Amino acid sequence: MPRIVCIGPYKPQLLEPERFQLFVENDKIIDVNIELGYVHRGVEDLFTKRTYMQNLALAERICGICSGVHTLCYAQTAESIMDVEVPDRARYLRCIYMELERLHSHFLWFGVLAHTLHEHKVFLKVMTERERIQALLEYLTGNRIHYLINTVGGVRRDITPKKAERIRDVLKDMKDLSNYLLMLLNNDGVFVEKTEGVGVLSRSIALDVGAVGPTLRGSGVKSDIRRDDSYAAYGEIDFEITTEDEGDVLARTRVRARETLESIRIIEQSLQNLPEGEISVKPGEPLEKEEIGRAEAPRGELIYYIRSNGTNIPERVKIRTPSFANVFALTEMLRGDNIQNARLIIESIDPCFACTDRITIIDRNTGRRQIWG
């Protein structure tokens, strides 16, 4: 008879509440049951009660870490519904803001990892340095978390030469931080010892369960929406898609650490090649059609679907967030591993449950299932 171990919802040091039921036999996890719903807010329903513009503020509040990319993906989808072409300068500016967000998201995740491994010194170092990006974003956009910088038709605030100087200044220190973290991951130490060979996700399983983002890249699959279905100015910028073949927690960590360096490169290039001109255009009327938009969030591929009926309020908005796709991979990773590593593995996909929580509505008469986020 397997032992049942519960993690959560409000017990561990996870950033967000969620309940994991682990079935354990001889310290080995044989199965896992994930109970969602503690952060469910019915966002997809709320989307159909507001205008396209007001929904920007709502899209942002789906997640407090990758807030910017939600508005970007939503705005891109809405732009195809309204048939708007975004000005060149806005496309480059979007790259800068989104990569800054990726930096702070990945560093935050690193802080959480250091905390899990009881490396208090590294935790404080990363958090202190990371706070500077947050302060920078606040200076650039007017808010620390919910920048609301992307709008339908462009971006809301420009980057002046003075601001660009400040970005370059911060990036210099971030490069040092990234290199320091990579050094931790390449030399023998707690970070390597505790994470190597833990929570292995093989390439074929990763593809089967539909993992996305760094989780998929850590299993050796070269997949990145910024390159595969390039948006904003990513098509014109030179950057590398980082992959690792091992598929364990260490590989996923390395992918993220190397990605921060790539992000810094993208920002530097965007600042250098920033075209002159308008930063936004006025969007037209919404056309009667449906559209899908994709973007690479810090956690992986983010998909927005919008159906429009020609009014200024969308008829249906459907969101597939990266953490929702990765939760299935998580089940595979946990199975067969030691119970002691459970928390580490859960954190290794950088889960964002605020994005993930869903509700299934089952029609009692027809048995038809509908999933709302």
Next chain:
Amino acid sequence: MAETKIAVYRFMSAGCNGCDVQILECLVPRYKLGELGIEVVFTPEEANVLAVTGSLNIKGAEELKKAYEKLKPPRIVVAIGNCATTRGIFSEGYPIVGPPDRLIPVSLYIPGCPPRPQAIVSAIAKVLGAHLDEEEDYWKAPEGFRGRHEFDVEKCMACGACAQVCSSDAIEVSDSDGKRLIRINYARCTFCGFCQDECPTQAIRLTREYHLSTDDKETAYVTNEVEMLRCHICGSYYVPSEQIKWAIGRIMDKVAAYRDLRKRLEDAMQICPTCRRKIGNIENAKRLLANLTIKTRKS
């Protein structure tokens, strides 16, 4: 070292976790939480302060009650962020049963979306009676920061455009006793700045003020009152007088042909829409309309 030792347990339900990240940021050495005697703990049993974030959904409600029961006295609850204060943007969400003060007593609210770590630390220090040196640069919000609103009383004509574009229904417009009241509930606001962008007279401005903590959330309002115009026929108040002046000004600006008819336009606009539709006024209206048509043809 402060005498009171405060152990904070963080509880989150149905939020975006932006506030949780800000709480995490408070742990950065520069905010000196340790010196204030504050510590973040991971079980409610060890804690005497509960920091609630998020608007609270059905699933979280039971857990919140349980966590509150387990707290050590004096059992202080602090609501951090606008979701925990008024449910914020998620007010109409179907699983939402919050805000948390419906279930447990809350002693301090820290509005903001999310509140800056500086605001959280400063609010807690204020409660403790501790002195914080807020001189350093990072205590000042940067230029362009979207903080609490401010009305330019001279410019605001109470047209209500801000309430129309507001992304979280934080702006109320109500008419009574010949006055129109605009109330911005900054404890519900998302600080998106749409009201600032859309205001036709640039009367709303988001300031750099971010210390918004309060123990009574009913005081979390920025208001402006504007005189309304009385209808010349029925005597009812129907529109703010400033708005009429602004509208006439715009017409004069845009349509050169109407400039001679300013007096007549002003007269016509001082009659409320209901009266304008009444039979008795058709004569006047016809005359005005005829005049306007002739003018337009001439030009």
